[in-house]
Amino acid sequence: MIAQEKTFRNGIGNAVEKGGGREMGKRLESKVAIVVGAGQTAGDTIGNGRAISLLFAREGAKVLLADCRLDSALQTKEMIDREGGEALAFEADITRNADCRALTERCVDKYGRIDILVNNAGIGAGAQAGVFPGAG
Numbered sequence: 001m002i003a004q005e006k007t008f009r010n011g012i013g014n015a016v017e018k019g020g021g022r023e024m025g026k027r028l029e030s031k032v033a034i035v036v037g038a039g040q041t042a043g044d045t046i047g048n049g050r051a052i053s054l055l056f057a058r059e060g061a062k063v064l065l066a067d068c069r070l071d072s073a074l075q076t077k078e079m080i081d082r083e084g085g086e087a088l089a090f091e092a093d094i095t096r097n098a099d100c101r102a103l104t105e106r107c108v109d110k111y112g113r114i115d116i117l118v119n120n121a122g123i124g125a126g127a128q129a130g131v132f133p134g135a136g
C-alpha cells in the first residue's frame, strides 16, 4: 500500500519535473483555478496539490492556493512566483462552510471568476487521524 501511494504521488511529481512529457505553455491561459490542499505534508516527493498547482500555473492559469496550513500554501506560492506564474495563497479549512464561501469569494474578488476546482485536500501517505481538521 505504501509503495502504491508513493508511485501515485511520484507520478504527478514526475510531471512537474519533466514538464508533463510535453511542451508546457498556454493550455490554461485565462483560466482561474482553485486548488484545495495546495500545500503539502513533508515527505520525499512533492505533494499532489502542490504539483497540480505548479502545473496549472505553468499552463497559464491563475491559481488560488487554499490550505488549512497557510505557511504550506505560501511555500507553493513562492515556487510558482519563482517560475513567473500567478497565484494567491489563502488559509481555509475545507470542512468549514464559512471557509468554503470565503475562499470562493476571495477568488472571484481577485481573479473575477472560477473555472476549475480541485478538491485535493485529504489525508496523504503518512498522515495520522486527527492531524488535519475533520480527520479521525
Ligand SMILES: NC(=O)c1ccc[n+]([C@@H]2O[C@H](COP(=O)([O-])OP(=O)(O)OC[C@H]3O[C@@H](n4cnc5c(N)ncnc54)[C@H](O)[C@@H]3O)[C@@H](O)[C@H]2O)c1
Pocket (backbone or CB within 6 Å): 004, 005, 006, 007, 008, 009, 036, 037, 038, 039, 040, 041, 042, 046, 047, 048, 049, 066, 067, 068, 069, 072, 092, 093, 094, 095, 120, 121, 122, 123, 124, 125, 127, 132, 133, 134
Ligand atoms: N499520496 C498518495 O500517494 C496518494 C494516493 C492516493 C490518493 N491520495 C490523495 O491525494 C490527496 C493529496 O495527497 P498528498 O499525499 O499530496 O497529501 P499532502 O498531505 O501532502 O497534502 C494535502 C494538503 O491538504 C491540506 N489539507 C488537509 N486537510 C485540509 C482541510 N480540511 N482544508 C484545507 N486543506 C487541508 C494539508 O494541509 C496538505 O497541505 C489526498 O486526498 C490523498 O488522500 C494520495
